[in-house]
Every structure is written in structure tokens, then in C-alpha cells.
Amino acid sequence: MKRKLFTATIAGTIALSMAGIGPSAASAVGNGPGYGGNETINTSILTTYEEMVSFLKKQEDKQKHMELEVFGQSVKGRDLYLVKYLTNPNNPTILFLTQQHGNEALNTEGALEFIKHLGTGKMKGVLDGVNILIVPRLNPDGAAGDVNFPLDDYVASGSYNLTRYNANEVDLNRDHTARLQPETKAFHDNVLGVYDVDYMIDLHHQGSNSEREGELVSGSILYPTTPNVEADVLLKSKQLGAVIFNAIDSKGWGHLGKYNGGSAETISRNGIAVEYGIATLLFEMRGMADHNYEPYVLGQKSNGYLIKQTVTTMDAAVRAIADRSIENADISFWDTLAFQNGRLSE
Template sequence: MRKTLATFRTLALTGALALAAVTVPAPALAVGEGPNYDGNGQITTSKLATYDQMVAFLKDQDARQPAMELEVIGQTVKGRDIHLVKYISDPAKPTILYLTQQHGNEQLTTEGALEFVKHLGTGKSGDILDGVNILVVPMLNADGAMGDVNFSLEDYIAKGDRNMTRYNANEVDLNRDHVAKVQPETQALHNNVMRKYQVDYMIDLHHQGTRSERDGKLVSGSILYPTTPNADPAVVEKSKQLGAVVFDNVDSTGWGHLGKYVGGSAETISRNGIAVEYGIATLLFEMRGMSDHYLDGYALGLRSNGYLIKQTVTTLTATAAAIADGSIADADTSFWDSLATQTSRPGEEADDE
């Protein structure tokens, strides 16, 4: 099983580029000084998968992949089906959940998750599914992703394309609804995933602004474990191990550069609330830059898309492989003691998971 990790590292470095269908720039554009929007140029969303395109892709993969099952776990405010991709062969095996797009304007993690699903259908992925169950919610906030909401988006940057918003159609931040669970999207996640399946690990994938840095260098992303004092220390340690796998596989690439995220202790946030309520390891991963926003410092130009999608694929494949072969138990969490908390350059508001 040890060879599984190496195989998936290779897939992570190559497969995402086919999905992105763009010419990949020099690595500096993923973690260097650009390409920030800063009120210049154009932010476009037309190259990102629509909800309907995502659903068509998932149904096609479901028909092609014997190990995959596609389940509808609920509906959004506007009535769109919310999908769960399942690879469950033995409930006794450890299970990891990958959650994307709680915020509708944070889509590159979804693009990477779809590429990861495609990889799991190849002959090269057989070994990994022998050792782990995998769940993927690839677009929790489909209404926000499609700009189909009950409030104005006139201030958003993507002009001439569909706008994408952080909030759901009711203008509610889904990642502040993990205690009250009022919104239908959050209810679907908790009632039909968290309470239905025995999940052991979860990675909640988001995007942050463009100007966060570590050690004077712009980051490609940032990570954080549960920080609520109510989390079981054993759960926090497992969460730190999950982060160690991500850090080791992304920060070592040359194009990846990760910081420690600045996050609060509120349990309304999934990273904290889910760790406490269900006793599972959780990790937040914040990718650099958003697909659309009303603040210039948050949206990122298209030239970084290939690397950020690749970063998502690397994150998913490396963690699944480490759980599958058991190497996650040996992950060294001491790096957290020296990992610098990222800071924001002038002109950017504080990041908000």
C-alpha cells in the first residue's frame, strides 16, 4: 500500500491540468506577486463549471465507475439537488469527507474535487479504495455558485459573466450555521451525511484573499485544525496529523507555500462545530484567491487556476492515500509549533473562513 501515496502524488501533479484546460504559467504565479486583480483587468467565471455541468459530470462518472455511488442528500433554497459522491466498500474502514463550496464564490476547490473523482475511476486508484472510504460533497452552496440569490450582486467584480457569492440564496453564510442548522443546505449536510455515515476525518475546503503571506512570501493557501477549547485533544491531534500530510505534500512542491490560518473558536464554523459534535478530525484548507467578490483584494486572475486546482488534487489524493495505507498515524505534527501564522499585506481585510 505504500506505493499508493507515490502514485497519487503523481496524479495530483498531472491530472488537474486536463480539467483546467489552460496553459499553466510559471510557478511564481501561484505563490508570487500576482496575478492580483487590484481593480485592473477582468475577472471572469465563464471557464468554471456551472452547476448543471457539474451534475452531468458526476452522473457520467457514476455510470462509468463501479465503485462510485451518487446520492442526493437534499436541496438548496432554490431547489437544486445537493450531491454526495460515495466510495464505500466496507463501513469498518476509515472514512474521510471532503467538503467544498460552502461559499459559492470559492470554486477552484470544487474543480479539483471533480478531477479527484475522475482519478478514482482509473485503474491506478484501485489500491487506495481498498483502504479508505471516501465521501465528497462537491458543491454545497449551488445557488451562491450560480448567482441565483434573493439579493443584489451588482457590486461583484465578475462583469459580463455569472456572479458568484459567498452566501446562499437567503444571504446566509453556511459556515456560520453549524450549530443552529437553519438553512436547508446545512441541514442536508448534517442530517444525511454527518449523522448517516461514520466519518473519521473531514477536510473543509475554502478560498481566502490574495494578499496573505508567510515569511514575506504570498501563500498559495493556509491550514488550521479545530481551535475551540471544547474539542477533544485526541481529535485535535488527529486533525494536526491530517494537516501534516497536507503540508508535507504541498509546501514541498516548489509552487506551494502554506501558512497557518488565522481562525476563531466559534463552533458555528464547521472546523470547530463538527469536531465537537461528532468527535472527528477536521482540517480547514484555504486556497488563495476567490472566483468573484465585491472586494478587489479577494478575487484572483485566471492564470493561477491551474496551480490552485492542482493544489486541491494534491491535498485530496495525499490525505486519502495516507489514511488508506495507515501512514497518517506516523505524521509528524511538530511542524505546527514553528509554522508561522499568515499575515495580510496592506490593503486587504482579515481573512474570513
Template sequence: MKKKLLTAAVTGALFTFGSFYAGTGTILAGDNGPNGPNYNGNETIKNERLHSYEEMVSDLEKLDQRSEALQLEVYGESVKKRDLYLAKFGMNEDNPTILFLTQQHGNETLTTEGALEVIKYLSSNGKNVKEILENVNVLIAPRLNVDGAEGDVNFSLEDYVSGTHTRYNANEVDLNRDHVDRNQPETKALHENVLQKYQPDYMIDLHHQGTQTTLGDTGELVSGSILYPTNDEVDSVVREQSKKLGAVVYNAVESKGYGLLSKYPGGSAQTISRNGLAAEYGISTLLLEMRGMADHYREDYVLGQKSNGYLIQQAVTAMKASLNALADGSIESADTSFWDTLPESNYDGE
């Protein structure tokens, strides 16, 4: 029987919240304990603060009308004929190009919320934005799996906690396992009309993981996990640049009071974008997994709305740090030695 509402003691990365992020309506993290983030509390699932597909499109179109820097492009359609959007900033062939890809899995929602904040930021006229856009080409593909995010699919979500979001596209295919065959319209469009057309040098692929992921066997719950491409066919230079990108993200997130990252124990198959895009196109890729999901058939994977604020800001922090490091060239001096000692993720869930 489908559970319409989850009110559970989800041992989550929760905080005492004391402020709001201006313009978003999302709650920011407040006080931490003496040993870092206070990971405890009860939560209720509410999706009102998340952008629906229609709301996302409306916001993107409004920003496109107001901003000279932003170019909004439709690069394909989903199974259910929803348009797929790409936000573009700058196309100077002398500059490095970075792609931020979100929501390959429709139940991994806060990555897109962070991407929309970054699109809004890059559409402004601030001094830092000008410096970024003079030196970096930015591509943001918010929400690849638009059908799964709407729960508009050709299979039942009866066993899901809230029955609103699913990992899979409308054909019940995991898009992040379709980067070789490209049988689904979403991945086919991404490859033909974004990757092959714009040839990005870097990519951060943003995802979510379960709520109970820990830093190795320490028992400490993490706010996210990262990993570079691990396929054997990836060029060593591409892999090293991926590790440098990871160092930039790691240092930026760890500097926050709520940030604690582990090394994701991911596979090496080329069907996964982190590996396949690095091997096929020479893109330096980084996986960033964030804590908790909006919906799942496992209750210990689902995180309620109280953590939305700090997780969205974790995504924003990672993306902005990457842009700044590419703009000023500091990515080249990033120290990758932390990868040698970064504990792998463990999972204490049921």
C-alpha cells in the same frame, strides 16, 4: 456600480504557463523563479472554465453511469431547490471514512474543480485507486452552496466585482456559520443525511482566502493556509489526528514548486464546521484555504483565471495525499511538530 470586468494588477501567484492538465483545459504552473513561485502579473476574470451547476451535475451523472466504484446520491436541496450531490466510494465499516467538503461559500470555486478531478480519478481503474478504495471510504460533497455559486440569490450582487458568485446562500446566510442552528436547508441536509448517516472520521473543508495573504510578516505570498479545530470542547485525540492530517497535506503541498502554506488564524466558534463537526461528532477536521476568490466586493480578494491551474492542482494534491496516507496507514506516523513553528497568515491587502 457593478464592475462587469476586472482587468487589474492583482499581485497574484502567477506563473509562466507552458502546459495543460490533460482532460481539464486548465493551465498548469510552469517556471518558477530562483526563490520559488513567481507571484506577479495582470489578470482578467473569466468564469468559462468553471463548472456551472448544470455542467457539474452532468459530469457527475456520466461518471456514475461509467463507474462501478462511484455511488452518486442526492442528499438534500438548496433554498432554490437545486439538488445537493454526494459522491461515495466504498462503505466498508472496517475502513476509515474521509469527507471532502467544498464551496460552502459560493465564490470559492476552485475547490470544487479539484474535487471533481478527484471524483474522476477515483472512478478510474488504476492500481493506486484500487489500493485506496480497498482501505478508505471516501465521501465528496462538491459545492454545498449551489445557489451562491450560480449568483441565484435573494439579494443584490451589484457591489461585487463580476456579480456572478457570492459567499452567502440564497438567503444571504454564511453556511459556514450555521453548523449549530442548522437553519438553512443546505447545512441541515449535510448534517442529517451525510454527517450523521455516514459518520466520517476525517474531513477536509476546502475554502479560499484573499489574494494578499502572506507567511507571517515575511511578505511572502502564500498559496494557501491550513488549520485544525481550535474549539476547547474538541477531544484531544481528535485534535491530534487533525494535526496529523494537516501534516500530510502540508508536506504534500510544500513539495510542489508553487506550494507555500501558512497557519490560518481562524476562530474557535462551534458554528464553524472545522470546530463544530470536531466537537459534536468527533471528526478530525482540517481547514484548507486556497488563494483568491472568483468574485467578491473587495477587488484584492479576487483572482483571475491565470492561477486556476495550479490552485486546482493544489486541492487535488491535498486530497490525494490524504487518501494515500489513510490507505497505507502512514498518517499515524505524521510529524505534527511543524505546527509549533508554522507562521500565521498575515494580509497585505488594501
């Protein structure tokens, strides 16, 4: 029977992540099991759109500083939500963007858990120094498999499949210049064009078989690489990356590489940095929840640790911005951080 509450959907996964901090679980992310046709990839464990909306509304009712805004609609008419913690207009603002690609689902699970954290004593005092904006799912149609093209060859089972594209079979992360899709148009018109954002982390997933220095990575990061980015924006982007790298790579379960990313400004990491002067960081977590290419899909035994990686990323970023320690972050690690390489499938 399908769960009715968000808590049943994600809390069990988070509990797994919290239980897996010790040495015995250190390989669960970087060396956790790939799919390989050896298990069932079950979409029913993920938070549905309806469950997400219910959770967000309940959190808004509970949390003093949280405000929920609908900033647009998807192709299929689903509301697009912005979670806002705007306590002081003079504070720097960070924006977190998840699930531009509908099959990259665990970052949304982590973002929802982080929203819950913001309403607890775990984050006491942090909101005094930073404003936070969160788009927890930019592509709800792709995440629901409610699209205008077939998904018959996708791996996941359960009640629905998840796809990279929106309902019109368009990659939203290649539409940040033309903005022909309602999701990207609303994001630019009603979020980036309205709020004064200083930092943005764009949370994605990549394939499951990338490695750095011979070890599978838990994810990869990259700053804007377009030559048109201003020097100050690039510096702040690299400082944001330093904060995240230090928070994740020091963990027994974390291992990050440098992402091999292009310079096209149709991509959010590049285009948003240039157009709005926002320091941007791409974070690509390991493995996808569904795909028609099996090596991209990760076995679900790693879900808990990847969700924890998202929560840790968001927590570290807001704390460093709130106490201004980000301004002194050492970016020299970027000079030696190795690009990840694809490991041949076994």
C-alpha cells in the same frame, strides 16, 4: 458559445496546472497576479451546476465503486450531491466538503478532477483501505448567483456572479449550530448524521494578499481551535494537517501558512469536531473567484495551479489514510508554522 461538456470546462485548466510544475511556474500560486482591475474575471470558465451534475452522473455510470446520492435541496431547489466510495465499512472514512461559500469555486473544480482520478489506474488499490465521501458544492445557489439580493457591485463578468452567501444571504459556515438553512440542515441530517466519518477537510478560499515570512501563500491550514475538542480528535486533525502540509509545501508552487481562525463552534472546523468526534482540517486556498471587495479576487492565470493544489491535497489525504501512514505523521511542524499575515495592497 457556451460549452456543453464538463471536459471543456475544466480539462483545459487542469492541463495548464500539469504543464506548470517546473521552476518557471513556481511563483504562479504564491506570487501569481492579483486582480487589481487589470483583467476580466470571466465566470464562463467555471463549471456550472448543470455541467457538474452531468459530469457526476457520467462518472457514476463509468466507475465501479462510485455511487451518487442526493442528500437535500438548496433554498432554490437545486439538488445537493454526495459522491460516495464505500468499499469496506471497517475502513476509515474521509469527507471532503467544498463550496460552502459560492464564490470559492476552484476547490470544486479540483474535487471534480479528483473524482475523475478515482476512476482511473492512478488510484489503483487506494480504495481498498479508505472510504471517501465528497460534497462537491454545498452552496449551488450562491455559486450560480441565483440569490435573493443584488450582486451589482461584484467584480466578475460573464453570465453570472458568485457570492459567499446562500440565496437567503446567510453564511453557511456560520450555521452549523442553528442549522436554519436547508443546505446545512441536510448536510448534518443526511451526511454527518448517517455516515461514520473519521476525517474531514473543509476546502475554502481566502483573500489573495496573505503572506508567510514575506512570501505570498498559496493557502493556509488550521485544525479545530475550540477548547471543547477531545485530545484524540485534535491529534488526528493535526496529523491530517501534517500530511497536507508535507504534500503541498514541498512543491515549488506551494507555500502554506497557519490560518488565523476563531474558536466558534458555529464554524464547521470546530463544531463538527466537537459534535461528531471527526478530525477536521480547514484549507483556505489563495484568492476568490468573485467578490465585491477587489483585493479578495485573484487573477485567473493562477487557476490551474490552485486546482492542482486541491487535487494534491485530496490525493495525499486519501493515500495516507489508506496505508495508515497518517497515524505516524509528525505534528511538530505546527509549533513553528508561522501565522499568515495580510500584505498591504500595492
